[in-house]
Every structure is written in structure tokens, then in C-alpha cells.
Amino acid sequence: xxxxxxxxxxxxxxxxxxxxxxxxxxxxxxxxxxxxxxxxxxxxxxxxxxxxxxxxxxxxxxxxxxxxxxxxxxxxxxxxxxxxxxxxxxxxxxxxxxxxxxxxxxxxxxxxxxxxxxxxxxxxxxxxxxxxxxxxxxxxxxxxxxxxxxxxxxxxxxxxxxxxxxxxxxxxxxxxxxxxxxxxxxxxxxxxxxxxxxxxxxxxxxxxxxxxxxxxxxxxxxxxxxxxxxxxxxxxxxxxxxxxxxxxxxxxxxxxxxxxxxxxxxxxxxxxxxxxxxxxxxxxxxxxxxxxxxxxxxxxxxxxxxxxxxxxxxxxxxxxxxxxxxxxxxxxxxxxx
Amino acid sequence: xxxxxxxxxxxxxxxxxxxxxxxxxxxxxxxxxxxxxxxxxxxxxxxxxxxxxxxxxxxxxxxxxxxxxxxxxxxxxxxxxxxxxxxxxxxxxxxxxxxxxxxxxxxxxxxxxxxxxxxxxxxxxxxxxxxxxxxxxxxxxxxxxxxxxxxxxxxxxxxxxxxxxxxxxxxxxxxxxxxxxxxxxxxxxxxxxxxxxxxxxxxxxxxxxxxxxxxxxxxxxxxxxxxxxxxxxxxxxxxxxxxxxxxxxxxxxxxxxxxxxxxxxxxxxxxxxxxxxxxxxxxxxxxxxxxxxxxxxx
Numbered sequence: 001x002x003x004x005x006x007x008x009x010x011x012x013x014x015x016x017x018x019x020x021x022x023x024x025x026x027x028x029x030x031x032x033x034x035x036x037x038x039x040x041x042x043x044x045x046x047x048x049x050x051x052x053x054x055x056x057x058x059x060x061x062x063x064x065x066x067x068x069x070x071x072x073x074x075x076x077x078x079x080x081x082x083x084x085x086x087x088x089x090x091x092x093x094x095x096x097x098x099x100x101x102x103x104x105x106x107x108x109x110x111x112x113x114x115x116x117x118x119x120x121x122x123x124x125x126x127x128x129x130x131x132x133x134x135x136x137x138x139x140x141x142x143x144x145x146x147x148x149x150x151x152x153x154x155x156x157x158x159x160x161x162x163x164x165x166x167x168x169x170x171x172x173x174x175x176x177x178x179x180x181x182x183x184x185x186x187x188x189x190x191x192x193x194x195x196x197x198x199x200x201x202x203x204x205x206x207x208x209x210x211x212x213x214x215x216x217x218x219x220x221x222x223x224x225x226x227x228x229x230x231x232x233x234x235x236x237x238x239x240x241x242x243x244x245x246x247x248x249x250x251x252x253x254x255x256x257x258x259x260x261x262x263x264x265x266x267x268x269x270x271x272x273x274x275x276x277x278x279x280x281x282x283x284x285x286x287x288x289x290x291x292x293x294x295x296x297x298x299x300x301x302x303x304x305x306x307x308x309x310x311x312x313x314x315x316x317x318x319x320x321x322x323x324x325x326x327x328x329x330x331x332x333x334x335x336x337x
Numbered sequence: 338x339x340x341x342x343x344x345x346x347x348x349x350x351x352x353x354x355x356x357x358x359x360x361x362x363x364x365x366x367x368x369x370x371x372x373x374x375x376x377x378x379x380x381x382x383x384x385x386x387x388x389x390x391x392x393x394x395x396x397x398x399x400x401x402x403x404x405x406x407x408x409x410x411x412x413x414x415x416x417x418x419x420x421x422x423x424x425x426x427x428x429x430x431x432x433x434x435x436x437x438x439x440x441x442x443x444x445x446x447x448x449x450x451x452x453x454x455x456x457x458x459x460x461x462x463x464x465x466x467x468x469x470x471x472x473x474x475x476x477x478x479x480x481x482x483x484x485x486x487x488x489x490x491x492x493x494x495x496x497x498x499x500x501x502x503x504x505x506x507x508x509x510x511x512x513x514x515x516x517x518x519x520x521x522x523x524x525x526x527x528x529x530x531x532x533x534x535x536x537x538x539x540x541x542x543x544x545x546x547x548x549x550x551x552x553x554x555x556x557x558x559x560x561x562x563x564x565x566x567x568x569x570x571x572x573x574x575x576x577x578x579x580x581x582x583x584x585x586x587x588x589x590x591x592x593x594x595x596x597x598x599x600x601x602x603x604x605x606x607x608x609x610x611x612x613x614x615x616x617x618x619x620x621x622x623x624x625x626x627x628x629x630x631x632x633x634x635x
Contacts, residue, residue: 024477
């Protein structure tokens with residue numbers, strides 16, 4: 001089985017990448033300024049004995065190699081350490097903050113596809129006409145926009161000026177999600193049959209999701225347009241046209257179906273690309289996800305949190321990329337890698 | 338779309354254009370965005386070399402009586418929470434923006450170039466090792482690792498540049514390596530080898546000059562992204578520190594005053610947007626000029 005061998009090889013490389021990442025992240029974050037033992041023992045007031053005790057407890061007096069193996073062993077056990085500041089388990093925090101990030105990322109990629117793919121297709125079909133002429137400036141604009149500034153401008157406009165949408169958070173003050181099944185508030189509201197909460201959650205999701213989708217919109221539309229142009233120039237399109245098929249069928253059934261794979265690839269990759277933007281968007285909209293969590297840890301030099309955050313994010317990123325590759329391999333029986 | 342081009346099928350929309358007259362008039366302005374961008378960048382360079390040409394105000398002068406004034410003739414972009422003139426601060430910020438992004442790209446090009454050159458001209462095993470390492474660096478999300486590195490190194494512009502450079506070189510290494518692999522098969526390399534050219538001389542005198550263009554094109558295209566990401570780091574508080582007038586940091590502080598004093602975060606952000614846009618437009622043009630394959634989609 002070719003696919004099985006391919007799968008094994010990609011998973012093997014994922015393990016290598018994760019190991020490499022863990023080394024880099026470990027070394028980086030061990031060199032953070034500020035002694036974690038001092039901070040854990042209670043800051044500048046801590047006595048020398050207390051600091052030494054904490055240092056021993058945390059294994060900080062061991063050589064780096066030992067510390068690293070300890071770090072990896074704990075990671076594999078699911079013990080991600082505790083926050084230096086709040087003493088809460090990082091794993092618990094991750095579980096609490098991850099759903100918000102997933103909800104935001106999925107919503108914005110969905111939006112970007114909803115707009116970007118038709119935009120790319122239309123722009124390719126009407127190549128050289130006004131719609132296409134509009135396309136290029138729009139995609140360059142999107143690529144040049146600082147996402148955090150776009151977020152601020154959106155708040156200024158839709159919250160400050162018009163008052164249509166809330167400025168931040170996931171729900172209005174006073175509204176609580178009764179049961180959290182998935183942690184995605186929109187889904188939970190649907191599951192528990194609370195249309196009022198669904199509306200509230202959607203209103204809060206709207207601005208951050210639209211702002212964040214701007215990052216990927218241009219890339220998705222660009223790639224759709226480029227691959228669509230290539231597909232439309234293929235000989236089988238001539239055949240389809242000369243058979244007398246209606247143009248809509250030529251475009252949708254013959255050309256578009258042939259570009260699904262590159263489009264799936266770019267959409268998947270966008271999910272990875274989005275991650276930097278997620279941190280910024282969450283900061284702007286006080287969206288209680290992983291990004292906001294990491295930025296607040298940054299202010300406290302809370303190194304276990306940063307370490308885990310960087311690792312989890314990088315692993316997600318690598319994982320998504322590999323998933324995209326696999327999806328392509330599955331979609332295309334011809335692909336022999 | 339020339340008329341003699343029978344082989345290419347006419348797409349749905351390739352019918353003759355409705356208003357040839359208008360189109361002819363408009364096409365004269367097709368290069369206008371690029372020209373405007375070039376002009377804007379020239380002004381930006383001027384502002385970073387001689388800010389006093391553009392403003393007489395001191396970007397650090399605290400004026401408690403002039404706090405948070407809206408835009409006016411005296412302060413075209415208004416003033417910030419310490420009464421400092423925002424226009425002056427943006428003008429003085431140009432130097433920081435250009436210096437940091439250029440040094441990031443330069444650092445990455447040199448590092449990546451050397452790595453790619455070594456990988457391309459070394460034995461297969463060394464090449465494999467280097468490229469796997471490069472792949473590892475490419476598989477990190479950029480802003481996220483830069484956050485971690487900048488946190489480790491401490492705040493400040495130099496550290497922010499280093500934080501991105503840690504990952505940024507990898508893509509140039511790839512471009513450089515693939516270029517070396519192509520060029521080293523060419524006849525003049527064989528000729529140089531036959532003439533007894535020494536290895537180092539071969540690499541630096543024959544391979545390097547013939548491989549560097551694609552890397553530089555790529556680097557030009559990346560300048561906008563470098564500004565964008567560096568300013569993001571500043572916005573998160575890890576880049577340039579106040580009171581230095583940095584655009585990203587100004588947006589970060591101005592964010593607290595967004596609803597009452599809209600001009601404060603708006604204008605520094607607009608400066609970032611305009612600069613990145615200008616770099617992207619000029620970069621695209623350079624790419625189109627150097628890569629004839631792209632001519633079709635223009």
C-alpha cells in the first residue's frame with residue numbers, strides 16, 4: 001500500500017519535527033529572564049531556603065539534559081506543569097481556553113472560503129473585466145492590512161460609532177452558557193436550544209471572525225483564481241464547450257471540480273497561517289482563547305505557560321499541514337508520493 | 338488575448354470590451370498605484386533620513402496642556418496622552434520601521450543564503466541534514482515562535498529583529514539551495530572546474546553571483562510582511578519600547594484611547610498599512626518585471 005507507507009513516513013517526520021520543536025522551545029524558554037524559582041517561591045521577598053527548596057522541587061538544579069528529559073517525560077504523561085503565577089494546571093487552562101480559539105479560527109476560515117472561493121472563480125471567469133480588475137487591489141489591500149489595526153477600526157465603527165455589535169468577549173455580561181458540551185458557544189447554544197444565547201454568541205463572534213478572515217481571504221481567492229485560470233485553459237474545457245454544454249456547467253462541473261484539491265490545500269494551510277493572527281485578534285477583542293492566555297502569560301514571564309503554548313501551537317500547525325497533505329493524497333488517487 | 342490566438346479557447350468573459358474608449362483612457366493610469374507607491378517609499382526614506390524636513394516638532398516633547406487634542410492645523414494628526422505631536426512621532430517612526438525591517442531581511446538573506454549555498458554545494462548527506470533542519474524551522478508558525486524568542490531575549494527592537502530572524506532565514510535557504518542545484522549543472526561551472534578552479538572560488542565567484550537574484554526578489558516581496566510582523570510584535574509589547582516612537586507600539590497605547598480619541602490609534606496604524614501596501618505593490622511590480630511567466634495574469 002502506497003498510502004500506508006506515505007502515512008507512516010509523514011507521521012515519522014511529524015514525530016521528528018515535534019522532538020526538534022520541543023528542544024528549541026525548551027532551550028528558549030529556559031533562557032527567559034527572571035529566575036522561575038524565585039518567582040514560584042513568592043517573588044523578591046522569598047528566603048534563600050525557600051528558593052532552594054522550590055528549585056529542587058522543580059528540578060531546576062539538575063543539568064539541562066536531565067531537565068529536558070524530565071520535561072519530555074512529563075509532557076508525554078500529560079503533565080504540562082503549573083502556571084508560576086496562578087499555580088493552576090496548564091493542561092486545565094488549555095482545556096478551558098482552546099474551544100474559544102477553535103471557534104474563532106473555524107468561523108473565520110469558513111467566512112474566508114464563503115467569500116474567497118466564489119470571488120476567485122468569478123474573477124477567473126470574468127478575467128480582464130471590471131470584476132477582475134477590482135480583484136487584485138482588494139487582495140493586495142487584504143495582505144497589507146495589520147490585523148490588529150483592522151480590528152480596532154472595526155470596533156470604532158461598529159461598536160463606537162454605530163453601536164451595532166459588542167466590542168469584545170464571547171457573551172454579554174449576565175449571559176452564561178448553562179452547559180458547556182463542546183465549549184463552542186454557538187454549537188452549545190444550539191444543542192441546549194437557546195436561540196437567545198446563540199444570537200448573543202454570534203453577535204460577539206461576528207467582528208473578530210470577519211477581521212481575522214481578512215488574513216486568509218486574499219490568499220484563498222488568489223489561489224482559486226490562479227488555478228481556475230489554468231483549469232479553464234485545459235483542452236477538456238474546449239471539449240466540454242464544443243459539446244454545447246452551458247457555460248455554467250463548464251465552469252462548475254468541469255473546471256471547478258478540477259481545482260478542489262489545491263483549494264483544499266490552501267484552505268488547510270490558511271488554518272495554520274491564521275494562528276499568528278489569532279493571537280492579535282484575541283487580544284484586540286478580549287476573546288478568551290489561547291492567544292489572550294499566552295499574551296497575559298507573557299506579561300508575567302510565566303514560562304511554563306509560554307512553553308506549552310508555543311509547543312501546542314507549533315504542534316497544531318505541523319499537524320494541520322500534514323493533515324492537509326494526507327487529505328490531498330486521499331483526494332487524488334493519481335498522487336504517488 | 339491576441340486575435341490570432343486560436344489555440345486558446347475563448348472564456349466566457351473574453352468578449353470584446355464594452356467601452357474601448359474608456360478602457361484606453363484608463364489603461365494610461367495602470368501603473369499609477371506602483372508609481373505612487375514608489376513616491377511614497379521615497380518620501381518615507383527621506384523622512385527616516387531627515388525627519389526635520391517634515392516636521393518642526395520634537396517627537397519626545399511632553400506638553401501636558403496639549404493632551405489628546407484632535408487633529409488641527411497645529412497638530413495634523415492630533416496629540417497623544419502626553420501631548421506629543423502624533424504627526425511628528427509618525428515621521429520619526431519611519432526610521433525605526435525601515436531600519437528594523439531592512440535589518441531583519443538582510444540578516445535572513447545573508448544567513449539563509451549561506452546555508453543554502455552550503456547545502457547546495459555540499460555532499461548529499463550534508464545537504465539532507467541541512468535541509469531537514471531547515472524544514473524544521475519552516476514548520477513553526479512565525480509570530481508564535483517570535484513571541485517566545487522575544488520573551489526569552491527581552492524587549493527591544495534588536496531582540497525583536499533577532500526573534501524573527503531565527504525563523505526567517507529558512508525560506509531563503511530553500512530558494513538559494515534549489516538555485517544552486519540548477520546552476521551547478523551549467524556548462525560554465527564544469528568549465529571552471531576543468532580549468533582547476535578551487536572549490537571556494539567556484540562557490541563564491543561562479544555559483545553565488547548566478548544564484549542571488551531569486552533570493553533578492555523574494556526578499557523584496559517579504560519586506561512588507563517583515564514590517565507587518567515586526568509591528569505586530571511591537572503591538573504586543575515585545576518590540577520597540579516607549580517612549581521611542583514606533584508605529585506598532587503607538588497603536589498599542591492608543592488602543593486604550595480608541596473610543597474617545599479615535600485619531601490616536603488610527604493614524605499610526607494607517608502609516609503601517611500604507612507602508613506595507615506600498616512595499617507590496619512595488620514588490621509585485623519587481624517580481625512581474627523579473628519573471629516573464631507572470632505576465633499573463635497581470
